[in-house]
Amino acid sequence: MSVHHMEITGPGDSLITARQAGLLACDRCGRVHDAAALACARCGARLERRDGRSLQQVWAWLLAGIVVYIPANIYPMLRTSTLLDQSESTIVGGAIDLFHHGAYGVALIVFVASIVIPIGKFIAIGYLALSLRRAGFLSAHSRHRLYEVVEFIGRWSMIDVFVVAILSALVQLGSVATINPGIAAVSFALSVAFTMLAAQSFDPKLIWDAGREPS
Amino acid sequence: MENTEHMAEGPDGAPMLACPVCDTLHAEPEVPIDHVALCRRCGHTLAAPRENAMIRILALAVTSSILMIAAVLFPFIDLSAGGLENHTSVLDAVLAFSTGLMIPLSVAVALLIVLIPLARLLAIIYTLWPLARGDRPYPMARDAFRLAERLRPWSMAEIFVVGVAVALVKVAGLASLSLGPAFWAFVALVLVTVLQDNTMCRYTIWKSLDRATA
Numbered sequence: 001m002s003v004h005h006m007e008i009t010g011p012g013d014s015l016i017t018a019r020q021a022g023l024l025a026c027d028r029c030g031r032v033h034d035a036a037a038l039a040c041a042r043c044g045a046r047l048e049r050r051d052g053r054s055l056q057q058v059w060a061w062l063l064a065g066i067v068v069y070i071p072a073n074i075y076p077m078l079r080t081s082t083l084l085d086q087s088e089s090t091i092v093g094g095a096i097d098l099f100h101h102g103a104y105g106v107a108l109i110v111f112v113a114s115i116v117i118p119i120g121k122f123i124a125i126g127y128l129a130l131s132l133r134r135a136g137f138l139s140a141h142s143r144h145r146l147y148e149v150v151e152f153i154g155r156w157s158m159i160d161v162f163v164v165a166i167l168s169a170l171v172q173l174g175s176v177a178t179i180n181p182g183i184a185a186v187s188f189a190l191s192v193a194f195t196m197l198a199a200q201s202f203d204p205k206l207i208w209d210a211g212r213e214p215s
Numbered sequence: 216m217e218n219t220e221h222m223a224e225g226p227d228g229a230p231m232l233a234c235p236v237c238d239t240l241h242a243e244p245e246v247p248i249d250h251v252a253l254c255r256r257c258g259h260t261l262a263a264p265r266e267n268a269m270i271r272i273l274a275l276a277v278t279s280s281i282l283m284i285a286a287v288l289f290p291f292i293d294l295s296a297g298g299l300e301n302h303t304s305v306l307d308a309v310l311a312f313s314t315g316l317m318i319p320l321s322v323a324v325a326l327l328i329v330l331i332p333l334a335r336l337l338a339i340i341y342t343l344w345p346l347a348r349g350d351r352p353y354p355m356a357r358d359a360f361r362l363a364e365r366l367r368p369w370s371m372a373e374i375f376v377v378g379v380a381v382a383l384v385k386v387a388g389l390a391s392l393s394l395g396p397a398f399w400a401f402v403a404l405v406l407v408t409v410l411q412d413n414t415m416c417r418y419t420i421w422k423s424l425d426r427a428t429a
Contacts, residue, residue: 015239015255015256016239016240017233017237017238017239017240018231018233018238018239018240019238021240023231023233023240025233025235025238025240026233026235027235028235028361028364029235029417029418029421030232030233030234030235030261030418030421031232031233031421032230032231032232032233032240042357042421042424042425043357043360043361043421044357044358044361045361098384098385101388103384103385106381106384106385109377109381110381141257144236144237144257151368154368155368155369155371155374156374156377158327158371158374158378159374159377159378159381160378161320161324161378162308162324162328162371162374162375162378162379162382163378163381163382163385164311165308165309165311165312165324165378166292166303166308166311166378166379166382167382167385167386168311168312169303169307169308169310169311170292170294170301170303170382170386171294171301171386171389171390172301173294173296173297173299173301173390174299176296176297176299177296177389177390180314181311181312181317181320183316183317185312185317185320186312186316186317186319186320189320189323193323196368196369200368204236204237205236205237205238207237208237208238208239208256208257209238
């Protein structure tokens with residue numbers, strides 16, 4: 001597929017942002033408005049001014065996500081009872097069990113989705129928010145890439161909640177084997193939702209505002 | 216629309232487009248079919264129009280809606296062990312958390328895997344139906360399409376399917392399983408959704424809405 005590059009409006013060949021031009025652009029559809037506009041004239045979305053409110057929301061959602069992630073790891077995710085015994089497993093415990101049963105691939109999926117991705121997201125969002133104040137060691141391009149990865153991958157953490165839901169629905173065989181969800185499923189789902197909201201509140205334009213890279 | 220006077224134009228009166236990701240200003244591009252316009256600074260895809268995109272997206276959205284309804288109604292997975300059997304539907308998976316403190320989670324799961332994907336599909340069909348026929352858009356079509364865009368990250372049917380695969384591996388040793396038509400409907404739904412998201416050029420749809428109401 002061919003790539004068609006577009007002409008830029010602005011003095012000479014320099015890249016100019018809507019903000020530098022004293023204008024306000026819509027996050028959703030890209031329509032440009034003058035600075036007094038409140039809602040997008042094309043799609044009706046509220047126009048975001050980059051005034052720091054967005055960052056406060058990011059921090060609030062991120063902290064909430066981290067706080068509820070703690071009980072998600074302490075309390076049981078699954079309660080299994082069979083004829084022989086009863087057991088409760090936490091998120092980490094479940095992944096380790098799978099590993100012992102030889103299901104390495106699935107153990108890896110569970111481990112990545114419920115441990116690596118959530119913790120990686122906390123660090124990545126925190127880093128992105130902090131890097132706006134002082135120049136970090138990553139360029140605006142790399143931080144933008146990091147933001148896109150976080151946005152894309154965050155929702156996949158919800159996989160563990162769905163696994164618990166399906167297992168609890170499937171394995172209801174009376175006294176032979178029964179699986180029930182544990183309370184950690186609720187706090188884990190909340191943690192995923194809160195970090196998704198943190199990532200959505202983060203305005204990637206802030207990266208470029210602070211970057212001021214000559215391109 | 217009451218705030219049309221706030222729309223800004225370029226020096227020569229040409230309409231402008233700002234990259235939604237990095238805010239860089241561009242002159243609104245005329246992008247030929249099967250070409251891609253990328254932001255000059257951050258590389259974000261600004262526009263990627265496809266041949267007959269409206270009809271194709273519409274067809275895919277209608278297909279997805281039918282598959283979604285089939286996925287909820289038909290048997291999903293049957294499990295048997297030690298002479299005991301359990302038939303599970305998608306509804307049962309949703310209701311797995313319906314005891315005590317976890318009821319809100321049941322509601323959330325229903326939203327994420329069935330209701331939000333379905334709402335998105337209906338909003339897309341509502342927006343594109345008149346556009347594909349060359350008619351004026353229905354009232355609130357812009358709001359419907361904006362809603363579909365907002366809901367996109369929360370529509371998790373594809374994640375649910377991978378979750379099912381993981382769960383099946385977990386119980387495979389414990390009991391024998393048979394997959395019902397609803398399972399395959401869900402798998403097909405995910406493939407169609409991916410195809411639809413790849414065909415959909417948001418910029419083209421917004422421009423078509425602009426043109427159709429002008």
